[in-house]
Amino acid sequence: MIQTVQGLMISRALAKISRAAALLLLMGVQLLAGCTGDKSSNPSINFIELPGARGLLPSMSTANAAFESAHYSGNGVCEACHTDTAVGDARRMVVQTEAGFKDVSIGLAWESSTMAQSARDPYWHAVVAAELNRYPTLADEINDTCTRCHAPMANDLAKKDNLDLQVFDTGSSEDGTLVKGIYTMGDEDALFNHAMDGVSCALCHQIEPGNLGDPSSMTGGYVVTPWENAEDRLAYGQYENPDVVYMKQTAEFTPQHGPHMSDSAVCATCHNLTTTPVDANGEPLADVTHFAEQMMYTEWQLSDYATGGPLAATCQDCHMPKLDKPVPLASAGADTPRDEFAEHTFLAANTVMQSMMSAYQSELGIDPGIDFAPAIERNREFLKTAATLALQDGALSDNELSFDVVVTNTSGHKLPSGYHSRRAYLHVLVTNASGEVVYENGRIDAQTGAIAGVSEDVNPANFEIHYDEIVDETQVQVYQAIVGNPAGERTHSLLDGTGYLKDNRLTPLGFDKNSVPADVAVAGDALNDDDFNNGVDTVTYKVAVDGEGAYNVLVELRYQPFAYGHLIDLFAEFDQIDQVDMFRTIYDNTTLRDEIITTTTGTIQ
Ligand code: HEC
Ligand code: HEC
Ligand code: HEC
């Protein structure tokens, strides 16, 4: 979105005012919750009291989104044509739906995705800062690795132009040793503008096809050609024979057919990710070559979605859904409406981060014109497509209620997948004929995000095992990946992880746990659970009840991007690390903690 400086300042001021109002509202809500919710009645949640957070860091600057360099341009340059700012009948990038006209402008869809804001993500800042704190000798590697995918244009610019790139300031201005990081730079710095554009138009669209699908392309191994003349730079897209003249003249990029853009392998450059584990001194381990941190492409490859059968779907098919009506690719200069236009909504799961970004828009330096609410809404709808639930074999005898919950993953990879802080879990509620709750398993605390009965939420060195049968409230089915270090203990650091102590994330359909490579193996008790495989898990619940009658069972599958156990571990360092303090302040002052993927109900008597 391009804004004049003045317009920007006015809307920033407005954003500030509405945030103050929102905070007041929030405080009111929390007070109310404090009056009604009785935490002490449930012994299985232990609240860890942390000292009060110190507050927010100084706000980050907004960036110049319309920057141009020898290699890249900011989204503002592309949006001049690929976001339609016309009004009324002059608008071209709209389609008619049952609900009315829908604006499918590319920049408008992209800008509220977490990819667009990946370098302003306060959780990313906190984790990078924690890793730097833990491994000071690895500062260069951490700055390079962590920006490769989260601030990719800055990382690539730094490599091409031989610049120093670090995330945070080091040294001090007093003794003249200060080296500025992208975190505190302003819009006069090229590295800052490149970084703050996140995973942007000019990065994805310049990825060369050469090494795609090969391991060398993954873990950030995308290749962007350095060009002598700016206008020779290619912007690859899915269409043959694009009209090149207007875009080449105005934006100095040449649109070019690149079938690789429609292939999942282009996403694999950042979404398949291995690390090289290190010991406590930051030295590589002799006997471990790599740790498979995120394997979304490999998981997908081993599923029915990749094999060309009836379920066939690429990453783009699900995350960038195609319109069923033709639409022009640009607001000007694109005369032929094109079929199969791919929406840049990047439908996803992390609404919690989007709500934080929305609440702290000005502090994080996010363009105040961006509205996260529609993105959160469509992601919430998208999450409903991730799984189905069924209740079966319900029985009541000898004061024991028993039933099976069948969970089926209908996403294109493990569920959850991606970053290791994600978890999905089952919440089960049993009520008797008079509506009284007789049993509850997996209850979330709305304020902290802790789940009753989950051991990691009390002590983050522990974790909940995978269950085939659940017989009491301290056993909760949590689908997640738990990273282990060489000593076989749980670790929350990305750099000393060598394998998984538990990986019972629901596998995708078609994925056979008995014949997959080690990098995507199921780990822990789920491996020996016969009814956990091929997209499906069946969990048996046994509940003691008081006599005969009809019992209503409600089951929810819920998704939480920030497992509370991870946060306890991270927040413990808040008084030493500014960015951790900042993230904790944001977390404590926002309210969204998880989402409901799907629900099922039944009556057993
Ligand atoms: C090869 C690309 C790549 C590299 C290198 C990389 N990341 Fe990421 N990171 C990702 C992707 C992709 C996601 C999103 C996954 C998801 O949504 O589950 C992500 C997500 C995250 C998140 C979660 C953000 C959120 O809001 O939930 C954190 C924290 C994070 N990364 C930290 C790091 C740190 C620290 C480093 C450096 C040690 C790093 N990443 C290096 C690709 C990368
Ligand atoms: C994460 C990578 C990524 C980012 C970021 C991205 N695109 Fe795309 N874009 C794609 C892919 C992939 C396709 C082709 C989709 C397909 O074939 O299914 C595409 C297609 C297009 C097309 C052709 C029309 C269409 O929708 O199919 C245009 C034009 C385009 N992108 C412009 C942009 C602009 C402008 C931005 C920034 C505001 C942007 N893209 C950001 C990956 C990206
Ligand atoms: C001056 C207007 C203008 C600007 C600015 C502009 N484009 Fe385009 N773009 C177009 C037009 C016109 C087309 C061709 C439409 C057609 O043939 O249907 C196009 C096509 C594309 C395609 C589709 C190529 C294909 O063959 O599928 C991509 C991708 C693309 N642009 C990306 C970008 C990116 C990235 C930027 C910013 C660096 C950008 N555009 C800036 C006007 C523009």
Ligand code: HEC
């Ligand atoms: C240059 C690296 C890069 C490329 C290429 C890339 N991604 Fe991402 N993607 C990221 C990073 C980094 C994040 C995490 C951002 C954050 O949360 O801070 C992410 C996040 C996402 C998310 C949001 C996940 C969530 O938890 O909500 C989706 C969806 C996604 N990417 C889809 C795609 C698709 C589809 C493609 C291919 C068309 C693609 N990405 C290509 C780096 C990349």
Ligand code: HEC
């Ligand atoms: C059949 C549709 C489908 C396909 C194919 C698919 N996804 Fe997803 N994806 C989903 C759904 C639904 C979710 C939300 C549930 C979840 O978090 O897994 C999701 C979630 C994600 C997330 C967030 C992960 C998390 O749990 O936080 C990322 C990142 C992502 N997908 C990237 C990709 C990439 C990269 C590919 C291709 C290799 C891909 N997806 C293929 C449907 C799909």
